[in-house]
Amino acid sequence: MAEGYLSEANDFLTPVEKFNLVYGGKLITLMQGIRNLTDYLKGDIYYKINYPEHNLDRTRNQFALIRSIEEQEKKMEEIIENL
Template identity: 55%
Template sequence: IDWYLAREADCHLVVDYLKSGELPLRCTHNDTKLNNVMLDDVTGEGICVIDLDTTMPGSAIYDFGDMIRTATSPAAEDEKDISKVTMRMFMFEALVQGYLSSAKSFLTLLEKSLLPFSGKLLTMECGIRFLTDYLSGDVYFKIHRPEHNLDRCRTQMALVESIEAQMDEMKAVVDRY
């Protein structure tokens, strides 16, 4: 809990920008991960986005941040050995390159500048949700072992720390594209 409280100021940054109008409200998916994209069996190309029940007004920062959270670490979301958790820069760069190849023309400068931070924010949010569920008796997320949600929380914390350690390089990647 103290670890999250030390990062409390980061938690409301995007909401504050949305409230002030500095960030535009956009239609967002809010569950952007590879298994929510239908792929063509032959070409491997994306056909369409699925699982639209989470679609609502939000920020592009949320969708991009969740892609960072789900796509950049080689470790499973519930990995017990947090030494395996890291934000892989080559994966982040591929996400930035692909995303900005389509979104660069409509994203604001502020949205672009927040892309590296977005991974930290959404990873913290998910970790807080896992910790909350653990402390509430594991009532929301399905678990497969005791302390499963606590392991998930610790994995998210390790990913945040990896993102924090690489933030300057992540910003440089976004600037390149």
């Protein structure tokens, strides 16, 4: 995915923007997890749910994804650096 994105965006991204691609992915995932948790705590008023703890499960999944990103962060940064 990074290779495809950077094949088009590499010419206009600044070095700082390129450096922060992994961080940005982690941050967006965190923000979405917080949005899901907020909706769950407010009574599931924004996102459509299919069962009572759907937004809570979404939150857990987003936070699991953050842990996975953090475990692979250095490798992901190396991949982007080398593209």
